[in-house]
Amino acid sequence: MTNRLFIIGAVIVAALYVFFSSIYIVDEREQAIVMRFGQITDIRTEPGIYFKIPTDIVDSVQVVEDRLLRYDIANMRVQVSGNAFYQVDAFLTYRISNARLFRERATGQLAVAEARIGASLDAALRQVYGLREFSDALSDQRAQMMQETRDLIRPDLAELGLDIVDVRILRTDLDSDVSATTFERMRAERLAEAALLRARGQEQAQSLRAIADRQAVEIVAAATRDAEIIRGQGDAERNRIYAAAYGQDAEFFEFYRSMEAYRLALPNSGTTMVLSPESAFFRYFGSDGELPEASTEFATPLPPASVPEIGTGSDQPALDGLGIEEVVPPSMTLEDGSQLEPTVGTEAPAPVEDAAPLPAPAQ
Template sequence: MANRFYAGLVVLGLIVLVAWNSIFIVNEKEQAIVLRFGEIQRVVDQPGLYFKLPFGFAGADNIQVLPDRLLRFDLDDIRVQVSGGRFYEVDAFLVYNINDAARFRQAVSGSIPLAEQRLRTRLDAALRRVYGLRGFEAALSNERGEMMRQVRDELRTDAESLGLELTDVRIRRTDLTAEVSEQTYERMRAERLAEAERLRARGQVAAREIRARADREVSETVAAAQRESEIQRGQGDAQANATFAAAYGRDPGFFDFYRSMSAYRQALENTGTTMVLTPDSEFFRYFSSGAVANGAPSVEGAQPSIPAPGPAAAAQPPAPAAPPSGEAQNAAPALPATPGTSVAQDGAPQPGETTGAVAQ
């Protein structure tokens, strides 16, 4: 009884082992190649549970599982030469999938690294060919898309020979090499400096033009103002001279007296000046007792208050100057009047009145 039980367990174990080696599962991301004694029997590309001959280690059916999805292969730092002769560094990648598992198995024994190694060589050659026909600026312009399509079309035939379907090719980076980058930087720096000098020169020219216009406007304005001031001053001097001439014509004696009083004030008032003159000096003729000049009134009992002259007179002041300007006329003070004498506001004596002045 016990021997039957153990024999049943052995048979059951063999059945489980055979069943386990006779089935395989394919999921939605995979595809499988069934190999019998190294030859391809069939390709399973649909997910599910499948059967095969057991005991693959004895040369029966073996299963090679391959991905059934898009794969990406990157190629970095490819040194390419453009039409101008300079070298640049390019990073690119391609996207592919295994669309013919049997051919893929025959071409590269189902090895993805080996397939990518072949794609690397062909992608490098295609990029060099495409860049060699164009300049560096093409990769930065609208031609970039056309360049990627051209590389993809050149690789598509080679990819199909490996059982691969090439979906897309993209250029991630196109950069300058170290020496080209330095040369480009120096050239751009020189261009910017030249542009700055041109802008600075234009600014200086514009500044000079603006400054010249402003100086011309200032000169014209100042000249016009000076011309107008000279005209006004000339008109004022003419009017003042006319007024003086009219006053002199009305009463020459009083006009002479008024001029002498103005000269006394300018010469003696608050100046601290000491004058040494003879008692009979012409300058103080209106301070002499009973002196009458040109019909002008005399000042009774007035004596000049000057130091006594020495053996010889030290200086003789000049005769009274010409009629003062309009400002001096207006600034002349009113003369003090003695009892019984009045002076008009404009300095002329009223008719029928006696005029006199005493020097202080």
């Protein structure tokens, strides 16, 4: 009885083994490669339950992915045209489109396929970046670069039964050495630009200062000239008036001049003067305070002399009414062709936008 139970149990176990080893299930995320003695006999891509010869000795099944897979590459150092280097992060998405080729040429192993993918992606990225200038890798050409990379590796990986869906570049950064060099170059350019602007400002300041000094000298010279002319005209008018008064009554004029001389020469200061009584200075001291008789014969009064006008030399009004001409502000032409004029009030001259290169010195 016991032997019979063992035999029945063994038969049931054998039957279950045969049953379960003759079926295989294909998931919707997978595809199955059916092989008989190592030779591929069938490819199952549709999900479901399938049957094969029991046991794995005759027929064996290898399940591979049917999903979209991803491969990443990070911190890849690539060189662009001009010997500059970038640090690049990228990835691609792929699918096993031909399970037969994938089994035959990559033994159906993702590790083998991804080794080939890594080499192909590395070479394609280096080729694409190597054809670009330094600034192109950071411009709007990135989409074109990703498309070129995908097109380069597609034929190579299609031989493994892989279909490259897309290639994406995640990051493109300057290499640490290149970044430092670029920073120093940009810093030098900014310093040179600042020095140029500072020199241009100093040039304008010196030009304006020279113009202002010239204007000041011209204005002071014109004012001094006109002041001397007016002073001379005043002295001439004073002398003319004195002469006219003397011609009207010479005796009274002598008396008036003597009184002025007494007032100025004999102030109340204790001054002692030793003079002869017959001196002409004391002519009117012995008159007992009597004034000289008024003259009845007067000369014809002199008409007032007309003061000549000082011409301004131009139709524009004078600055202060004294004949000082309004000076036309001079201007200067710089080497870049721009006109430089003195400022008015607090108005600053407009900066020069683009400076022409300085001429080479004469040999």
